[in-house]
Ligand code: SF4
């Protein structure tokens with residue numbers, strides 16, 4: 001089959017758009033989608049200058065998603081002195097798994113010449129995921145501990161590194177799965193939280209309203225002072241395309257699955273979405289378009305949520321409780 005745009009041989013077919021693309025046109029189409037998302041989310045604020053650049057910290061796990069994200073952003077902003085990229089890798093203490101993906105991170109950061117920091121659960125919290133799984137004092141899935149610890153370190157170090165934005169490599173499949181899980185669990189507050197944390201654009205809402213003649217304002221996020229704002233510039237690109245991109249460019253990405261991976265429900269949703277996408281191409285895109293619009297509305301509706309934020313008694317991080325979730329998990333692990 002020939003490429004839809006030229007007469008070279010196609011390396012992929014996107015059923016949701018009908019396009020068959022050759023290697024060059026496929027790579028270009030991924031770059032274009034990421035750049036469009038960066039623009040549409042107003043990721044680079046207008047105040048950024050070569051003298052006062054923005055720092056974007058990328059959560060660099062060494063998996064294909066974060067490696068592709070880092071690569072595309074580097075290619076895009078290499079010549080732009082208004083943006084400085086920093087890679088931040090979290091080492092969970094998982095034997096044989098993170099060690100190898102850490103190598104991939106180091107290789108990539110060296111190759112493109114960006115600053116790279118590594119922080120570990122061991123050094124920060126005195127625990128390793130391998131031991132947490134053994135102990136399991138709360139009788140939970142490994143990922144439930146791990147996610148809390150990772151979020152904590154990403155926020156803490158993004159702030160330490162002077163980040164203006166914290167970027168993660170979530171792709172279209174990840175986001176559509178999360179959206180569907182929030183729907184199926186009926187968790188409206190979680191939809192608002194998801195939106196505020198990482199969806200929608202950064203522009204001033206008032207400005208957008210007055211400049212938008214249709215009267216329908218694009219949904220943008222609330223200004224949160226407490227956290228470094230997050231964004232997911234890869235969220236329009238399906239997982240398989242991210243994998244193909246990494247493969248075609250031979251990027252240093254590590255692909256083995258974590259031995260503690262235990263998200264059974266997410267796996268079920270993933271299979272459901274595969275089936276839907278096959279019979280109804282474009283399902284993931286339409287889920288996300290509707291979800292984002294809805295998330296913006298719900299977020300405005302629940303506008304007073306952030307008023308309850310306070311400082312954790314133990315570590316001082318921002319939380320809605322007296323002691324944050326990370327500190328209470330660490331407490332039960334040391335008991
Ligand atoms: S799969 Fe779960 S346990 Fe493994 S690194 Fe990811 S969150 Fe942590």
Ligand SMILES: [Zn+2]
Pocket residue numbers: 003004005006007008021022023024025
């Ligand atoms: Zn082509």
Ligand SMILES: [Zn+2]
Pocket residue numbers: 312313314315316317323324325326327
């Ligand atoms: Zn705490």
